[in-house]
Structure formats: C-alpha cells, structure tokens
Amino acid sequence: MHIDGDAFFASVEIAKNPSLRGKPVVVGKERGIASAFSYEAKALGITRGLPIYQIHKRFPQVVILPGDYISYTTYSEKMFDIVRRYTDNLEEYSIDECFADLTGWDKPLKMSYEKILLRIQNEIKEELDISVSIGLASTKVLAKVASKWRKPGGITLIPDNLVYEFLIKTPIEKIWGIGRRTSVYLNKKGIITAYDLAIKDEAWVTHILSKPYIEIWKELNCILVSKVDPRKKDTYASIQKTRTFYPPTSNPEMLMSQISKNLEGACSKARHYSLRASRVAIFLKTQEFRYYSCEISLLAPSNIPEIILPIVRKEFPKVFRSDRVYRTTGVTLRDLVSGEMRQESLFGEDKKDKKFEIIHKEVDALVEKFGVGVVHLASTNKAFRKQTRGATDTDDLDRNLLFL
C-alpha cells in the first residue's frame, strides 16, 4: 500500500484553520516560491516553484502562508500512527507519504483489502481532517501508480492480472524513478507508456538501462525488488546547506562568506545528531545553473566549522573563477560517523577540536535559546549582512559585534 497526502501542507493549514476551506491556499511564503497549494489554487493555474511575488500579483485572492513544519510533522506522525493500527510494517517515505505491507492481513482483520484501505482513509479524514489517496499493488512502483491514479481522495487497487491495463494508460514519465532525462531517452527508443517498458525482455533492458531502471522494470512486472522497510531513519548519510542570494556575484569574499555560513549551519545540524563528517564537499552554482564542485577528505571526522573552514578555504580556488557569476553556494558533509570522538590524533589536532567542542556546546545552547545567528563566525558576517536590504559596510559598526 502507498498512501499519499493530498496537497499535504495546504491541507494541514486548512485543518488547522477551517475558515480557509474552499479558498485557494499557497504555502511557501518564507521560501519565496510555492512549495504546496490547495486544489483551488491549482485550479487557478498555480504550479510548484512559482515565485510568491508573481502569485501575489496575478492572483490577489490567494491566501499565502509561511510553512509551519512543526505542524506538518505532527500531522504526519499521527497519519502514520493511524496506518499502524493495521500493520506495523510501515515505511515512512517522506513527510506526507508512506508504504505499508498489508500482505496477509485481510484474514486476521476479516476485511477485504479494499475495506482496509477505506477504513484507513476514513480514520485519517475523521481524526485529522485531511484527505489522502491510497494505492495497493504487488510492488512499491505499482502501488505508487495506484495511489496517483485518482487524486484527491482516491482508492485504487491494481491486482497483478490488471497491471498492464493500468500501465498502458500511464506515460513513462509518470513512473516513480523515471525523470525527464530518462523519459526523453526512452521515448527515443520508442517507449512512450509504462507498458512499452514493462513488456521488453530483460536482455533489452539490461543492455539499454542501468541498475535503478532495471529494478523499476522488474517492479512494473510485479517482481518485488524493494521491500517495505519499517526501520526508522534516525541518521543521515549526508547533510547539506545551500543558499541562493540576489543579486548573483563574482566576489570571492562574498562567496566564501556564504560558504562559511553554509558550513556553520551544516555543522550545527551534525552536532545536533552527534555526527561527524569525514569528507566535505563545496559547490558554486552559476547564473546559468552550472555546478562547480569539489570534495575534500578530512584528516579526522569533524563537526567543528573552525576546523573545517581553513581546509575548505584552501580548496575554494578549485571551484571559483572570477569571470563567472554565481547565484548559489552549498556545503555538504558526507561520510558521517556517529558518536563521540575518541580517536587520538598523531599531531594533536584533536586537542584543538576538543576546545572548540566545548565552545560549541555553549554556542549551541545560546542558539537554541535566542535563535540562529546570535553567535556566528566572523567569516560568516558578510553573508548575514547580505540579508538586510540596502545594507552598507558601515552596518558592521552599528551592530556592535563581538569577535571570537
């Protein structure tokens, strides 16, 4: 089974404040683009990623709200708990989607599968006042096709013997895991619908496509590749912080300062989860949306920006060129290891690390209490100043900054 919240963020906003029901609602004010919208807003022609200022101008009647991620998380957890009344084998796929394995539960529950889906959908509606669409099939890829079949509020079962009848009506680009690039590629090979792919033989598929797509092909043919995985995800493989700024710039100090801010943010999150990065990647994105990146191995895993920043600064010229104009910077911490640091270093950098660790314990507490940015690296200062419209260099003096 795959459950998908209908216009989830907007639905939660309406559940929180029912006077919004029936109105076009858009969430994403704080990001400057529409990240979710109600069906009424969709009917006006609003699409994902549409800039908020344009929505404001073109559709003044639209209610524009900032995202309230704490509420979304609460609703999400409640939704999953309702599903868990029927099976423990539930995989939380994203904030508004989950997979659950109902195999065999029809007998003990003394209900048909369809009845179970209906019950789940009703309980979510009654208790949370939000609508979901549900799909049921032999594999995750097919269950996703099913849940998308009729939105909002749909329930769709795809038994194995009817799979091809659904796939023949499904354009290949609608399949989970097949994006724009692969669709274009497959179209050129004569594959237009999901059915066209499903009926190819394995030799053809392995010759033409790589591993993830071979798995999709199997799942389209009811061969289960990806099991429902109920393990709660409690850690990260990587932590990324990025920021787009306006206007775009070629100024290396400005860019380094943005990277410094990215790094501080990423390290702060890593410390929160007791994770340390063994590698760190930085990237610059140009006006033309071209990425330039590089990756660096650290001598010892760290989550201390003061330790990592000098290393990053040394690598910065690898990605920077003064004749390019950049709009976004980003930092990714990877190869994260969890737990306390223990390893004694040969050259005693860990002593320095430990000192900063003590400082950061205090700084993290201050940030917790007073908000992001109350204490930050001097190297990040330019990036913070950038946020204030019309700021000038003399603002530094007004801010009465303390330097560590």
Next chain:
DNA sequence: TCTGGGGTCCTAGGACCC
C-alpha cells in the same frame, strides 16, 4: 516556469597498486 532546499543512489574515469 528564468527556476528553493534537502536528500539518495549510481557510474565513469583517473590514480594507484600488484
């Protein structure tokens, strides 16, 4: 669509080793 932010997984090719 002039396009935000946070993730995951996979592959090609180079460096290096025996």
Next chain:
DNA sequence: TCTGGGGTCCTAGGACCC
C-alpha cells in the same frame, strides 16, 4: 621501456525524489 591484466579507491557529476 615502446608494456599485460586485474583490482581498489577516489572524485566529479548525473539523475532522481519530496
């Protein structure tokens, strides 16, 4: 050295997802 064959590790980047 004008070089065979097999393997691992690392990095950049592609593609996709929500």
